Amino acid sequence: MLVKKAAGLLLRLALVGGCLVYAFWGIDFGQLWDTLLRYDDVALFWTTVFSFAGYGVMALRLNFLSGFAAGNWLCFKAFLMSMAVNNIVPAKLGELAKAFYLRRECRFSLSRSITMVFWERFFDLNAILAMGLVVAFHFKLKMAFVPLAGAVGGIWVALWIVRTYPDFVGRIIDRMPSNRLAEFLAELKLQVLHGVTPGFMIVLGLYTLVCWVFYASSTFLVLLWVAKMPLSWGQAAAVFVISSLGMAMPSSPGALGVFEAAVVFSLGLFGVDRSQALAAGLVLHMVQYIPVTVAGLLVLGKSGLSLRKIRESDEALEEAEG
Template sequence: MKKHLKTVVGVAATVFFLWLALKDVEWADVWRHLREADLLLLGAAVLVSTVGMHIRAMRWKPLLDPVAPGIGWKPRIAGVCIGFGANNVFPARLGEFARTWVLARQANVTLSAAFASLVLERALDGLVMIAFLLLAMSLPGFPELAAGGPVDLQATVRVVMAVFAVLMGALVWMAYFPARAASVAERVAVVLPSAFRRPLVDALRAFLAGLHVLRNPRLLAVSVAWALFQWAFLAGSFVLAFRAFGIDEPGYVGALFLQSCIALLVSVPSGPGFFGPFEAASVWGLGLWGVDKSRAASFAIGFHLGGWFTVTGLGVYYAARLNLRWRDLRRSETRVEEAVETDPTLNPHARPH
């Protein structure tokens, strides 16, 4: 029942965001832009995006070092590719659990420890995305939006800065008072439907267990540096994809901004492959630079599909090499949740099987 509800919510979000992104486009213009796209530049954009998968596998190592030092390259890259490939074909971000399970299966690390490192990685991603939003909106290349207009730039920057400050403060508080943070979260989560309450509480427990990185200055610096490098590098794929579709106005500043918007929006529940949130963020974000909806939609469709096929192909390749079945990956969520629930280091009330 829980999985069915998450699937229904995800598919509904996908349909809504696709409608929001594509409701006013001229489809004849969209197809024309797709046919006229520079395939060489689009291929280069997809290649840069794919290299980003390997950077993510490299940055996973320092996050794992406190609990499982010396994990090799092959388990990490296999976990990343299979996880992101699974996200493209299964709803409700099932690939996050598949990535955890694959790593634990191939390396000497527990499921709960692997999951803790992944949750922390996602938290760092969110903070870096907010930082890049602030950076992009403060640079000269960002569109001038008058106060009182549809989007008040100064007010938006102030709101983003406030959110960033609150998140940083919450992160420090949780790092030094994990038991109290878990207690507060469990009391608040009581109001949520059971289908969502357990995954959120489990994720928080795992996240709190992974916060040891924040108490190690060297590991923290390395982890943040990797996150900054990864997303700064990936912004280059957006610049190449812009040019493939004849979009010159946003440049690298627009790439940082749009990438951050997409990364934050796809964190909401959606269907397989994050279709819908990706397109909605692209059309809205490029509209700030005056790019018409049809051209922005063609960029979103072309770039998104190019990355989808490549990442899914890598996931299938690594799953085949490891003799994994997609049925096994579908069960990974249950396995990870059970591991977190029964790990006494994450759950003081755990009762091991």
């Protein structure tokens, strides 16, 4: 186990290090600073404010997944906290923090909370894949999204198997070595069999569409309004999709380094100077990183949870709650 964790850490460090070298290689820092000074401060302020509207839509979707039992305000705080944790610690622990928070505040089972997070992330992956395939075929980057397509397709096949062969899946669940994993899979199986109707899929898909429209709008505002780059809407969309893929990759907290490299790479496809591209990447990341992290840490501080407890098993968390 320790060897596996060490190998994973080394791979992430290598990825982040390589991305940082790529993003900053050959940069004229004087030009970079001059570019940042030319940005529209008023546009940057309102773009940052607008980003919280997108977080509000994310909260609406999470409340839908709770059966409207959690409430929009609680889901908004849960989302902010999960983003903050993801931005300061590795391994996407923010998703686990969100599940723990919902369990504590709503008295949900941990399995139910984790299942809600699963549907969030799964539909987000489908959104990235759908947008990515359009961009990939338009800009001839067809191989870029093959791994993601394989992962998403594999999950759809697994859900189909659960729906078609529930008894077989039940026997597999009974043999799971971890009780917590078995409970999560049992909850997911129950939802797939009885709760995942065509109506559920359509409504969740519509919520996800609105979430990603708001999320993409922040990128469009930074590139076209704050930075005033001479890009078409399609080119700005390509930058958004590629940078979102960088954010989704397991790497550094908040995808620091990886996100900037993705923006520099994608803007480079359209002939944008590296210094200008890096400036846009840094500002866009700042908009998506600093305000939500500060707000989320305030929620975390008032929640009674801690990063140490989130890292541990939920049994340790239960002891702390007791």
